[in-house]
Amino acid sequence: MRPLAKRQFLGLCCLVVIVGLTVIARLLVYRDISGVLTWEWTGSDAMSLRWTAVRVAAIAGASLAVSGVLLQALLRNPLASPYILGASSGAALAVVMVMYLQSSLAITWNLRGMDTMPAAVGAVGTLGVVYLLGQKRGWLDPISLVLVGVVVTAICGALIMFFHHLLPHGLKADLVTWMMGIIRQGASTSELIITGSIALIGSAIALFFGRAMDAATLGDDEARSIGLSLGPLRLVLFVVAGILTSAAVALAGPIGFVGLIAPHAARLILGPKHTVLVVGAALAGIALLIGADVASQIISVQGGRMPVGVFTALIGGPAFIWLLRSGRGRS
Amino acid sequence: MxxxxxxxxxxxxxxxxxxxxxxxxxxxxxxxxxxxxxxxxxxxxxxxxxCRNDDPEVVNSAGTASQLRIVSFSPAITRALVDLDLEEKIVGRSTFCTSLPTDIPVVGDLLQINYERLLELQPTHILMQTSREGADTRLLELAEQKGWKIGQWSRINTLADIERMVRAIPDVLYEQESGEHHRMSDKIDTLWRRLDRILHAEASDRWQGPVLLVHHIDPVAVFGRETYLSDLLIALGASNATEVTGWQNLSLEDVSHLNPPAVIIIAETSEDSSVDPWELAGPLGKLKIEAVQTRRFAVLSNPDAWLPSTGVISVAEELREILHQFNQSTIPEQ
Structure with missing residues (x-):
């Protein structure tokens, strides 16, 4: 085994162990509403709910992390994240619009439409718009994509504020909670199967294109010189990243920083080769999100539960600044 | 030239x-x-x-009923004013004061006051719910310059807070011992006697156990203790199933541990009381908790349930009815 391969193998083993530890921690930890923290294996009902939380966190974490890897390769920008293309703001816009329609038309449906469907439709719809506007001479252009993504995100943000302004009081709080990201214990089996399948298939496609991504990150001329057609590759990466992000947002809301930090953490441990990086980033994403969920179980705030997005931002923000300052984020 | x-x-x-x-x-x-x-x-x-003069007579502080020009920045206070027959005296409202006709101008909200419009409206009284820091300094300065009287309440969370707020309204609007003050106080007494009659009616036919007041399902968001709905519940003879205070998020596992014998879902959007609680409950209805087994599950679809104001009187009536229905529920034979 060559030194690099050995490092990768050890790194992957290390990530698997971390994932295992976070999963065990999540299955054991429970703080009741009076603040008493327990670490124990409990009855099947509670365990089933904890398993659901683990699966939601794993699917969302892996999807966001793999999506981050794809977008960083596609945009050739190590600071790109899944939300740069507007998927999360599109999803949030669709959710707030559905909430507004429900409240104004006096429809009571699944408690204010915090359903996965509007989020998924909103995310995919926004990505479609970004795709159409981000083309140059018929092919996706990385710079145009980023610019269009930023503008579409800003427009969606303005519309979210507009609909948020119109929402009744109680729904405003619900929207804010959803936008901070939640690991739902009540996700249905069908939701888990659909989003889980998307995460698996998306990761498999990303693995398949691993070597092509390695070449694509070198630069347009270098990629073409080794016979790589960049146009179709960018299209595939965009579509796969978009669908993975949409699935994650639909399942757990727009959780920040996972898609940015997990690829960098994996790159730090495993190196820049995308075939290994995809697997490593997925594991890092899973560990980060389950770890954040464990933190939200442990840290008590007035007896209630903090949204998991608060913890990913608290972990991811400083980590991001560290990467930026130390230069380790550069692939 | x-x-x-x-x-x-x-x-x-x-x-x-x-x-x-x-x-x-x-x-x-x-x-x-x-x-x-x-x-x-x-x-x-x-x-x-x-200079077209369509502005009314401007008065300083406490005035007579005909001279009142009220701006309310709080939907809860607005609702109380409407129930006290002062709707016609309201000349400006916040964005969230939906209990008023839409032609009454919006003067912003607590965080973003439209001062230009406020000056145009020339109010005599400004009523608001403030944060801990109190009212905006600019507003206080303007009020002093223009002679506007400001009535502010820092906290309207509990039933006692609501009563305190409503009973203070005559003091803010009218001179003490004036006829209007007495009349308004009488109206408030009538409202509170009505609430007392609802709350303290014979309780033997009502459910008197713990009830979980849920307003969102996953994550579960609840009305904890020290909230007006919890106070209503307790006054009606039942109790709040959770010990948390205020408005809190819980996990489904928390609810499973609490094992509440009764659950009321506070729906906001619908006035349709025929909505199926099991459809709304989603994953909450699939938990193995006593409320599910005994089918003590109900929906309270009253928009007033979201406003800590005089609307709680109608909410109390609905809650009493739900608790009466809960009392009929029994654990089905296995």
Whole structure:
């Protein structure tokens, strides 16, 4: 085994162990509403709910992390994240619009439409718009994509504020909670199967294109010189990243920083080769999100539960600044 | 006059006729006079439009009922004013005061006050719910300059807070010992007697156990203790199933551990009381908790349930009815 391969193998083993530890921690930890923290294996009902939380966190974490890897390769920008293309703001816009329609038309449906469907439709719809506007001479252009993504995100943000302004009081709080990201214990089996399948298939496609991504990150001329057609590759990466992000947002809301930090953490441990990086980033994403969920179980705030997005931002923000300052984020 | 000719070479009204010949001095004076008349006429029209007096008489602080011009920045206070028959005295409202007709102008909200509109409305009283820091400093300065009286409440969370807020309204609006003050206080007494009758009616036919008041399902968001709905529940003889205070998020596992024997879902959007609670409950309805097994599951679809105000009287009536229904529920035989 060559030194690099050995490092990768050890790194992957290390990530698997971390994932295992976070999963065990999540299955054991429970703080009741009076603040008493327990670490124990409990009855099947509670365990089933904890398993659901683990699966939601794993699917969302892996999807966001793999999506981050794809977008960083596609945009050739190590600071790109899944939300740069507007998927999360599109999803949030669709959710707030559905909430507004429900409240104004006096429809009571699944408690204010915090359903996965509007989020998924909103995310995919926004990505479609970004795709159409981000083309140059018929092919996706990385710079145009980023610019269009930023503008579409800003427009969606303005519309979210507009609909948020119109929402009744109680729904405003619900929207804010959803936008901070939640690991739902009540996700249905069908939701888990659909989003889980998307995460698996998306990761498999990303693995398949691993070597092509390695070449694509070198630069347009270098990629073409080794016979790589960049146009179709960018299209595939965009579509796969978009669908993975949409699935994650639909399942757990727009959780920040996972898609940015997990690829960098994996790159730090495993190196820049995308075939290994995809697997490593997925594991890092899973560990980060389950770890954040464990933190939200442990840290008590007035007896209630903090949204998991608060913890990913608290972990991811400083980590991001560290990467930026130390230069380790550069692939 | 020479300057007119010097810089007005191309303009016929600056010294040349359209055919190129020069105006006489008399003609120029006439033209300038005509322009002056037009300007004066325009100014007169603008002055008339600007000074059109459709503003009412402005009074300082406590006044009589006919002189009141109230701006409310709090939907809860607005709702109380409407129930106290003061709706016609409200000249400005917050964005969230939906209990008023939409033609009453919006003057912003607590965080973003539209001062220009506020000045236009010339209120006599401004009623608001403030944060811990109190009212906006600019607003206080303006109020002092203009003689507006400000009534502010820092916290309206519990039933006692609501009563305190409502009972203070006459003190803010009217002179102590005035006829209006007495009349308003009497109205408030009547409202509270009605609430007391609902809350303290014979309780033997009502459910008296713990109830979880849920307003969102996954994550589960609840009305904890020290909230007005929890207070209503306790006053009706039941208790709050959770020990958390205020509005909190819980996990489904927390609910499973709490094992509440009864659950009420507070729906906001619908006034349709026929909505199926099991459809709304989603994953909450699939938990193995006593409320599910005994089918003590209900929906309270009253928009007033979201407002800590006088609307709690109608909410109390609905809660009492639900607790009565809960009392009929029994654990089905396995």
């Amino acid at each position: 020479t300057s007119l000719f010097q810089d007005g070479m191309k303009c016929h009204y600056h010294g040349y006729r359209p055919n190129g010949t020069i105006y006489t001095m008399g003609e120029i004076r006439l033209i300038r006079l005509r322009h002056l008349w037009v300007i004066l006429l325009y100014m007169a029209v603008m002055a008339i439009v600007g």
